[in-house]
Structures are given as structure tokens and as C-alpha cells.
Amino acid sequence: MARAARARVEVVLPGLQERRTPPAPGEDLDGVRLADLDLGGLVLPDPRLLECALVGCRLDGASLPGARLVSCLLEDLGATDLDLRDSAWRDVVVTGSRTGVLRLEGASLTRVRLSGSRLHHVDLRGAGAEDVLLEDCVVGELDLTDATASSVRLERCRVGRLVLTGSRLDGLDVSGADVARLTGPGDLAGVVLAQAQAQGFATVLAEHLGARVLPDDLAGR
Numbered sequence: 001m002a003r004a005a006r007a008r009v010e011v012v013l014p015g016l017q018e019r020r021t022p023p024a025p026g027e028d029l030d031g032v033r034l035a036d037l038d039l040g041g042l043v044l045p046d047p048r049l050l051e052c053a054l055v056g057c058r059l060d061g062a063s064l065p066g067a068r069l070v071s072c073l074l075e076d077l078g079a080t081d082l083d084l085r086d087s088a089w090r091d092v093v094v095t096g097s098r099t100g101v102l103r104l105e106g107a108s109l110t111r112v113r114l115s116g117s118r119l120h121h122v123d124l125r126g127a128g129a130e131d132v133l134l135e136d137c138v139v140g141e142l143d144l145t146d147a148t149a150s151s152v153r154l155e156r157c158r159v160g161r162l163v164l165t166g167s168r169l170d171g172l173d174v175s176g177a178d179v180a181r182l183t184g185p186g187d188l189a190g191v192v193l194a195q196a197q198a199q200g201f202a203t204v205l206a207e208h209l210g211a212r213v214l215p216d217d218l219a220g221r
Contacts, residue, residue, distance in 0.1 A: 008133065009113040011073045011093045013053050023047060134177075144172075145184070153192075164188065 016033040023029055028048040033055065040060035048068045059079035067087040077097040086106040097117040107127045113135070120140040128148045135155040142159055146166040153173035161181040162174065169190030179197060185205045193201070 009091060009093055009111045009131070011071055011091060013051055013071070013073055016051075016053055144169075149190075164191070 013031075013033075016031055019029075019032045019034050020037070022034075022037060022039050022042055023044060025044055028050070029052050030050045031052065033053040034057060035053075035055040037057045039062055040058050042059070042062040042064070044062075044064050044067075046066040046068075047064055049070070049072050051071045052069075053073040053075065054077060055073075056076045057078075059077060059082050061081050062079065063083040064087065065083060065085045067084055069087065069089045069092050071091045072089075072093075074092065074094045075096055077094075078099070079102075080100040081103070082099055082101070083103045084107060085103050087104065088108045088110075089112050090110045092109075092112045094112070094114045095116055097114075097119075099117075099119050101121045101123065102119055103123050104127050105123055105125045107124065109127065109129045109132050111131045112129070113133045114137055115134075116136045118138045122139055122142050124147045125143055125145045126147060127144075129152050130150045132149070132152045133155065134153075134157050137154075137157045139157060139159045141161040141163065143163040144167045145163055148168045149172050150170040152169075152171065154177035157177040159174070159177055159179045161183060162179050163183040164187040165184035167184065167187050169187070171192065172190060173192040175192050175194040175197065182201050182204055185201065188205075
């Protein structure tokens, strides 16, 4: 049985220390607020951010593989290409952000909420997601190839393409989302769909099972 999602994630961070310089390699950040900084091109392997806020920062081409984020707020961020491969997120809220390519291959997301954001391509191949909520987001492509997802839901979201190939799902609820295209219909086990969505994907499912689907005006000829 698919697991129900837990309570909506909230992050409150009073009394943060303002910081006007980017982090240095090997430096951990604890209890700081970075606002309106241009961090484009930043290369920072394995950074640790504990109870931090990033607000209004640019991260074009930034690479933070192996990052560890715990109890963080990411607000109004912008990036054409942001590399967070193999990162670990716990109790993180992302709001009002805009990204081109968000690279999260092999990442681990636990109790994460993304709200009011536009994400052109979200790459979660081989990632793990548990208790994750996307709300009021526009996502061009959400790639869950070979990912493991438990108690993940999309509410009032628009998704251009949802890729499920090889995924292992235990409660991926997309019933409250507008999903235009589905790839990997053979891996729908564990997905929650609205009835209209299931009807809309019927042709894709039938073709996956080997059926030939004809337009109504050609049927029976």
C-alpha cells in the first residue's frame, strides 16, 4: 500500500548571521543568510549547509556535488544550470525559484518542499525522494529514471513530461497535477492518478502493451 505523505514541511530560521561573501572550499556554513549574491560558476564540492538561507542569489553554472543541506530555506534563486549531484537534502524548502537544468542525479531528498517555482528540467535519475512536495510549480521535464520515490506528491503543478523508466515508486501522487506527457508507462506501479489522467494515458499504456491504437475515423476499416 502506498504511504501517505507527512505534514507539510516548514523551515523557520530566526537570528541568522548576514554574510556577503561566497563560501570557500571546505568551509561549512551554519546559521548564515546569503542574500542577493552572484554565485555563478561557483565550484564547491561537498559543502555543508546547516540552518542556512539563500535568498535572491544567482547560481548560473554553479557546481556543488555532494552538498549536504539540513534545515535550509532557498528563496528566489535563479540558475541556468545548477549541479547538485549526489547531494543530501533534509528539511529543505525551496520557494519562488527559477532554474534551467537542475541536476540531482543520485541525490537523497527527505522532507523537501518546492513551492511556486519554474524548473525547466529536473534530473532525478537514480535519486531517492521521501516525503517530498511540489506545489504550484511549472516543470518542463521531471526525470525519475531509476529513482526511488516514497510519499511524493505534486499539487497544482504543470509538468510537460514525466519520465518513470525503471523507477521504484511507493506513493507518487500526481493526481493534482497537469501532466502532458508520460514516458515509462510500464513503471506506473505505485503512482496515484486522477481518473481523467488515467483515461488520457490510455493510448500510451495500450501501445506499451503492444496494442495498435487507431484514430476513431479509421477504426473498423
